[in-house]
Amino acid sequence: MQPSAALARISPSPTLAVTTRVQELQRQGIDVIGLGAGEPDFDTPEHIKDAGIRAIRENRTRYTNVDGTPELKAAIAAKFARDNALTYDPSQISVNVGGKHTLFNAIVATVGPGDEVVIPAPYWVSYPDVVQFAGGTPVVVAAGPEQDYKLSPAVLDAAITPRTKWVILNSPSNPTGAAYTVAELRALGEVFARHPRVWVFADDMYEHIVYDDFKFATIAEVCPELYARTLTVNGCSKAYSMTGWRIGFAGGPAWLIKAMAKLQSQSTSNPCSIAQAAAVAALTGPQGFLKERAAAFQSRRDLVVSMLNQTTGMSCPRPEGAFYVYPSFPALIGKRTPKGVVIDSDEAFVGYLLDEARVAAVHGAAFGLSPAMRISYATSEELLRTACERIQEACAALR
Ligand code: PLP
Numbered sequence: 001m002q003p004s005a006a007l008a009r010i011s012p013s014p015t016l017a018v019t020t021r022v023q024e025l026q027r028q029g030i031d032v033i034g035l036g037a038g039e040p041d042f043d044t045p046e047h048i049k050d051a052g053i054r055a056i057r058e059n060r061t062r063y064t065n066v067d068g069t070p071e072l073k074a075a076i077a078a079k080f081a082r083d084n085a086l087t088y089d090p091s092q093i094s095v096n097v098g099g100k101h102t103l104f105n106a107i108v109a110t111v112g113p114g115d116e117v118v119i120p121a122p123y124w125v126s127y128p129d130v131v132q133f134a135g136g137t138p139v140v141v142a143a144g145p146e147q148d149y150k151l152s153p154a155v156l157d158a159a160i161t162p163r164t165k166w167v168i169l170n171s172p173s174n175p176t177g178a179a180y181t182v183a184e185l186r187a188l189g190e191v192f193a194r195h196p197r198v199w200v201f202a203d204d205m206y207e208h209i210v211y212d213d214f215k216f217a218t219i220a221e222v223c224p225e226l227y228a229r230t231l232t233v234n235g236c237s238k239a240y241s242m243t244g245w246r247i248g249f250a251g252g253p254a255w256l257i258k259a260m261a262k263l264q265s266q267s268t269s270n271p272c273s274i275a276q277a278a279a280v281a282a283l284t285g286p287q288g289f290l291k292e293r294a295a296a297f298q299s300r301r302d303l304v305v306s307m308l309n310q311t312t313g314m315s316c317p318r319p320e321g322a323f324y325v326y327p328s329f330p331a332l333i334g335k336r337t338p339k340g341v342v343i344d345s346d347e348a349f350v351g352y353l354l355d356e357a358r359v360a361a362v363h364g365a366a367f368g369l370s371p372a373m374r375i376s377y378a379t380s381e382e383l384l385r386t387a388c389e390r391i392q393e394a395c396a397a398l399r
Helices: 014-027 046-057 070-084 099-110 126-133 153-159 182-193 224-229 254-265 273-284 288-309 346-357 381-396
Strands: 093-096 116-121 137-142 164-170 199-203 230-235 248-251 373-376
Touching: 046 273, 070 093, 070 230, 070 248, 070 273, 093 099, 093 254, 099 126, 099 164, 099 199, 099 230, 099 248, 099 254, 116 126, 116 153, 126 137, 137 153, 153 164, 153 182, 182 224, 199 224, 224 230, 288 381, 346 373, 346 381
Parallel strands: 116 137, 116 164, 164 199, 199 230
Antiparallel strands: 093 248, 230 248
16 A cells, blocks of 8 residues: 555645644653744633533534534624625535635645646645645745735736636735735735636634734725635634634635535534534624733734844844744854754754754744744743743854
8 A cells, every 4th residue: 555646745734743843852851842833822712612511511412514503604604794894695604624624625626737826935834735735736936024924916916827726815924924904905906806717715814813903804805806706714723712623614605615515525524513612602702802812912922023133143023913923044044053063954943943942943944935934922921031042042152
C-alpha cells in the first residue's frame, strides 16, 4: 500500500507541528513558552458550555441535517444580517466541522486539475495545501510589508488568468493580523468587476478581533455586485474561544452550498450535534464579551509589538486584528549563534529560538514569506514579556 497521489501533494500543518513539539518539551519538564498555537487562551464562555451540556441532557445527540440544524442555520443567518448586513436564506448556509472544513469543502467541491486559486502571501498554511489536494494550482502572489501585508489591486489584476477560479481574501489575516479597510475592499472589487468569472473566498474568521476602532467589513457587504460569487466564511473557533468544538460556517450561493453538503454527506456527515447547540448559544447569546476579549488582545499586541521593535535586527508592524504578529528579520540572516551555527533561514532562526531561548514560534516560510516568523500573542502578558525578553537576548547574542 502506498499513500495516494493526492496525499503526496500536501504536507502536515506546520503550525500544528509546532504545538505538538511544545507539548512534548513541556511534558519533559522543559520550560518552553509556546507562541505557535493559533487559538485564544480564554475559556469558552459559561453560557455556551451550558448550552452544550443541556443538549447532552436533552438527548440532542443524534445525527442532524448534514450541513447544520435549522436552529443553527437561523442563528448564522441572523449573525450575517446583524454583523455584516448580508442576507442569506438557510439554503445559502453551510455548517462544517471547523473553518478548515469549510475551506476543504468549498475548494474540493469546485477546484480540479487546471484550475488556479490566487492566494496572497503570507497566507494561512492550509490554503495552498487544500488547493493542491483538490488537484488545483495555488497561485501565490506577494502581499508583503511594502503593501502593508495586503493584496493590492494591481497585483490581483496581474494574477488573474482565464483559469482562475477563486481568490482568497483573509481579513484580519493569519499570520500578519493585517485587515482590509472598506476603501481597500472597494478597490479590489473594481478589479473583480473586470473578471466576472472569478469567485471570492472571504475568510473572516478573525472578524471580532480588531483594534483601535478599526471597522471590520467583508467584501460581499462592501461590493454587493460580488454577493452572487462570494463565499463568506466564518466560524466560532476564534471569536468564541471554541477551537475544540469544531464549528465553521459559510454563506453563499445555494448551488455551491448544496455542492459542499454533497461532499460533506460522504465524508464527515453533520458537525457534532452538541457543538451545534453550543454554537447557537454563541451566536444568539450576549456578544459584549467579544469587545472585552479584543481589548485584552489589544494590550498584548501593544506589548509584543513594542518589545519586538526593541529587538536587534527585528522589525514588527502593528496589525489591525487577529492575535498574531509577523516580525521580519532580514538583518539576522547570515549571523552566527554563540555555538557557531549559521542562521541561514527563518526556519533555522526559530529552531535557534526554541533550542536556546525556549520560545516556540512558526517560521515565515510556512506562510510563504521569509525571513519572518509568526508569533501568536494569545497568552498572558507575563509570559509574553518573558518570551520577548528571551527573544531579545537571543537576538543580541547573534554575531
Ligand atoms: N481561517 C483562518 C484564517 C484561520 O487562521 C483558521 C484557523 O487557524 C481557520 C480559518 C480555521 O479555523 P477552525 O478550523 O479551527 O475553525
